Amino acid sequence: MLKKLEEAEKALNDLSWETVRLVRNANGGLYPLNWENVKRRWKGSPGSLEFANEKDFETKLKALCDSLYDWHLYESCPKCNNGKLIPVYSFQQWTPFCGCSNFPECDFRLDREGQQF
Numbered sequence: 001m002l003k004k005l006e007e008a009e010k011a012l013n014d015l016s017w018e019t020v021r022l023v024r025n026a027n028g029g030l031y032p033l034n035w036e037n038v039k040r041r042w043k044g045s046p047g048s049l050e051f052a053n054e055k056d057f058e059t060k061l062k063a064l065c066d067s068l069y070d071w072h073l074y075e076s077c078p079k080c081n082n083g084k085l086i087p088v089y090s091f092q093q094w095t096p097f098c099g100c101s102n103f104p105e106c107d108f109r110l111d112r113e114g115q116q117f
Contacts, residue, residue: 007067015060031086071098079108
């Protein structure tokens with residue numbers, strides 16, 4: 001339990017939710033990322049886009065979401081095995097959740113408690 005809290009604290013220090021929100025807004029979603037669009041539309045403070053590329057951002061996002069929610073982002077979907085688990089924002093809830101990249105063919109989703117819905 002303590003190790004999990006330490007991982008979450010480190011992940012939050014490496015990537016803030018505000019940065020996640022700004023990247024999402026600049027890209028129009030968190031997956032797939034088009035880093036050129038993110039850089040062109042970036043609305044954060046100058047110098048606050050500290051990531052070299054989308055792979056660096058996705059690595060930090062995976063660490064953040066996996067340490068907090070156990071989503072296993074970017075791994076194979078356990079339902080269809082064709083898609084991968086990606087971060088999704090619901091505009092009805094304004095909260096992140098995890099879903100299959102194969103949507104709507106596959107409707108696998110996990111909420112922040114790790115429950116399917």
